[in-house]
Amino acid sequence: MKVMESSNDWELKSLRDLATINYGRSPAAILSIDGLYPVVGTGGTERLGNDYLHEGESIIVGRKGTIDRVHFATGRFWTIDTAYYLSDFKESVPRWLFYFLQAIDLRQMNEATGVPSLSRDLLYKLQIPTPPKPEQIKIAEILSTVDRAIEQTEAIITKQQRIKTGLMQDLLTRGIDEHGNIRSEETHEFKDSPLGRIPVEWEVKYLMEIVAITEGQRDPKREPYHDWLLVAPDHIESKSGLLLTKKTAREQGAISGKYEFSCGDVVYSKIRPYLRKAVLVDFNGLCSADMYPLRPKEGVRSEFVLMVILGERFSRYAESVSERSGFPKINRKELSEFRVALPSGSEQNRMATFAKELSTSSVHNKTHLSKLRSIKTALMQDLLTGKKRVTALLNDTEEITS
Incomplete structure (x- = not known):
């Protein structure tokens, strides 16, 4: 089974020629929280065990279930x-073969109608364009x-x-003083409140005292709404407040009623908090x-509302109340019962600037x-097919650095 076009002078070899495929085994008998050896699947280390294979x-490589990852x-x-x-990599370098298998879509080899699965016999028939070692x-x-x-950037x-x-x-519980410093009870005055100790200047408000939810739905099939941008939960990155798309x-084929929002509103997904x-x-x-669509009321910054909604205390509250129903969702009544420690407008401005820098x-x-x-992705396409030979690439690098 040939899965990738390649340089004409590379030899096509089957996976059987390049390595031995071994079956994994149930780890039930060797699992141990104090184990020395990782128990691995296609997602990496899952648990620890006291023996190794x-x-x-x-x-x-996935045999059942997740077969599209290596x-x-x-x-x-x-x-x-x-x-x-x-194992037993005969005519192949393990890391090179790993990248080749990572570059192809193993799902096209799925033989099952239910849980995806790959047979060893079919994998052995893979025809792989193989460069010299x-x-x-x-x-x-x-x-x-x-x-x-990539790993270093992900860690950062x-x-x-x-x-x-x-x-x-810290910002939502202590705030920033006029000098740009996060407050401390050692240097600033605090007071008791239903939310714990907060700066003396702050007020405790219910969430619906500082925002309003826009009412009424719009028909996305009618003008002018069908040409408006439509935001859905899966368009937003989790925890970051970033809009991804x-x-x-019209482009999304929307047919059911939608809520209208305005510039400066905070749009919050009430499902799966x-x-x-x-x-x-x-x-x-x-x-x-x-x-x-949460619209800040007078004297409340949109950036402050977003900080509250993405903050740890609100998120824990939303998760807790959403567990009461069969489907994780926070309703308007539950939203209205959440309380917020509200700083002055000028302090909200300082907090917004600080959050923007982060x-x-x-x-x-x-x-x-x-x-x-x-x-x-581009390098894998070029190097694993021979479209760009390694020698040429190294020569390019030498020219750039010389």
Whole structure:
């Protein structure tokens, strides 16, 4: 089975020629929280065990269930029974073969009508364009370098998110004084409140005292609404407040009633609150009926409302009340019962500036991550097919750096 066109002078070899495919086994008997060895599947390490099936470099391929992902494993490990692990790499470099299997769509080899599954016999028949080993090594080195950059950027983004979460919690409970410093009870006056200790200048308000929910639905099939941008929950990135895509109601084929929102509103997804999806919109448009368009009242900044909605305390509250029903969803009554510690307008401005600086840095790194992933995709297409030979690529690099 041939799955990729390649350079004419590369030899087509079957996966059987390149490696041995082994069955994973149930880890039930070896699982241990104090285990020394990772128990792995296509998603990486899942648990720990006190025994191992293989030692060395290997590629984990899905046998049942998640068959469209592969994982590179090293050292001593146990492979779960719904996956294969490759060994005895005869005429192939393990890391190069991993990238090849990562580049193809293994789902097209699915033989089941229910749970997706891959047979070992069919995998063995894969016809793989195989460069000489020196080229395999270089290809693997180049793609591994990009992978390391991706992993480092992901780690930075994760660290930034942890820092941002902590700082947002500080802002919503202690605020920023006129000198730009986060308040402390050692240097500023605080008072008791139903929400705990808060700055003496702040007031406690119910959420619906500081925002309003727009009423009435619009027909997205009629003018002018069918040409308006329509925001749905899956258009918003979880926890970040970023809008990932913009499409009109017409482009999405919308037919049921939608809520109208205005520039400056905070659009919040009331379903599955644990996903923490909200965005401050800078345009007029429509949103799904599964969302609340929250319009800040006089004296309340939109950025402050977004901070509250994405904040830890509101998110925990929304998750808690949504669990009362069979489907995770927060209703208007529950929304109205949430209380907020409200600072002055000038302090909200300072908080908004601080939050914007944090978000700008995060967006920059996410953009960089997206570019790295695009570079990897393009390199895989070029290098694994021989469209661009490794020797030529290395020569290009030398010219650039000289």
